[in-house]
Amino acid sequence: MSCSCFGSSSVLKKRHDKRANESTQAEEGVSISKTKNFTYNSLVGATNNFHRSNKIGRGGFGTVYKGVLKNGREVAVKVLSAESKQGEREFMTEIDTISDVKHPHLVELLGCCVYGHNRILVYEYLENSSIDRALLSFRKSINLEWEKRSAICMGTARGLAYLHEELVPHIVHRDIKASNILLDENFQPKIGDFGLAKLFPDNITHISTRIAGTTGYLAPEYVLGGQLTLKADVYSFGVLTLEIVSGRSSGNSDYGGGQKLLIEWAWELYEQGKLLDLVDPELEEFPKDVVTRYMKVALFCTQANASRRPLMSQVTEMLSRNVKLNEDQLTPPSFFDDSDRQSGKTSKNKSSDTSTSRQMSSFPITITEVAPR
Ligand SMILES: Nc1ncnc2c1ncn2[C@@H]1O[C@H](COP(=O)(O)OP(=O)(O)OP(=O)(O)O)[C@@H](O)[C@H]1O
Ligand SMILES: [Mg+2]
DSSP: OOOOSSOOTTTSOOOTTOOOOSOSSOSSSOOOSSSOBOOHHHHHHHTTTTOGGGEEEEOSSEEEEEEEOTTSOEEEEEEEOSOOOOOHHHHHHHHHHHHHOOOTTBOOEEEEEEETTEEEEEEEOOTTOBHIIIIISTTOOOOOOHHHHHHHHHHHHHHHHIIIIISSSOOOOSOOSGGGEEEOTTOOEEEOOTTHHHHSTTTHHIIIIISTTGGGGOOHHHHHHOOOOHHHHHHHHHHHHHHHHHTOOSSSEEETTEEEOHHHHHHHHHHTTOGGGGSOTTOOSOOHHHHHHHHHHHHHHTBSSGGGSOOHHHHHHHHHSOEEEOGGGOOOBOEEOHHHHHTTOOEEOOOOTTHHHHOOOOSOOOOEEEOOO
C-alpha cells in the first residue's frame, strides 16, 4: 500500500461543489493559491483583535480563537506559532491540499491568511468543542450516553479510514488524540488538524515533548524509532477508544491501585477477565457485549507489533457489526510512557510472561469471525 504523510492536491478527490471564494484577492498579505485567503484585518475583526476572551485553546502549533465572520459564520482561527521551515508558496501548496480533503468526519479548513510572519488557519467551528473537554475534563458539562460515545468512535474510525484508505496518496494523521476530535452540535465527531504533519514534517518533538499527556497515544515504534505508518494512527485510535469508553484520559494515573497508563490498566483487566471494570461509572446503561467488543477492538489496535494491528476499514467493520473477534490472535500492547523517559527508561512492552511467545505470526491474520445470527 502506498502511503505518504500527506497527499498531493493533483490526485486528491476533488469536490465539484467547491465553495466560491468570498474574495479572490486579499487586501493584505499574499494571494497565491486557490484556497480562500482571509485578510488579516477580517480575522482581527472576527476575533476582536485576537482577544483573550475569544481564546479557545492552545496546542503545539499555536493558539486557537473563536471568531465570527462578517457574514455571521462562526469559525475557529488558529494562529500558528510553531516554526515552519516552509516558504509562503510551499505553505500555500500544502494548505491547498488540506482544504481539498472533505469528509463528514473531518474538520473543514475554510481558508488561511499569510500576512508578514503570521500564518493563520481558519476552520469551521465545532460547537461542542473536543472530546477532551466534553468527556475527559474535570469540568465536563455533559454526560455522554453510550449511543453518543459509540457514534463518536465510529465516526472517528470512518474519518481515519478515509484518510488512510480512500485518499490517494494516503494521509497519516500522526496526532490522533482527544483534543483533535471535535464534536458538532449533534455530537458527531470530526477529526481536526489532519495535514499539519506535512506543514511541520519533523515535528515529532511537538507531539512527544511539548504536550503532557500526549504520549499515552503514541505508538512506541513511532516515538522511539520514528516509524510513521498508518498503524501509528490505528494505535492512537485504540487508546482514544479506551478513553471514550472509560471516560478517563490516556496519561499516567492511579488506575487499579498503581500509577499506570490507561492502556496498561486495560490490558491487566483483560487478562483478568474484568474488562467491564474499565467502563465509565457514569455510564448507567450500556450494552455489555457491544461495549466489550469496542474495548477488545481497541486492544487489537494497540498491539505492540504494528503489523498485527487492523486497518481502519477493518476497525469500522469490527465496531459496526456483531462480529466475534479471534481473541487467540490478540497480543499484548506496548506503550511509550513519558514518565519512564524522565526516569531514564524508554518504553515498556507491557505483557504477561507469556506475551512474547504470543507475539508471533505476521499479518494477514483473521481478526474476526462473523457471529452466528
Ligand atoms: N474547529 C474547532 N472548533 C472548536 N474548537 C476547536 C477547534 N479547533 C480547536 N479547538 C479547540 O482548541 C483547542 C486547542 O486546539 P489545538 O489544535 O491548538 O491544540 P491541541 O489539539 O490540544 O494540540 P495539537 O497542537 O497537538 O493539535 C482544542 O482542544 C479544542 O478544544
Ligand atoms: Mg489540535
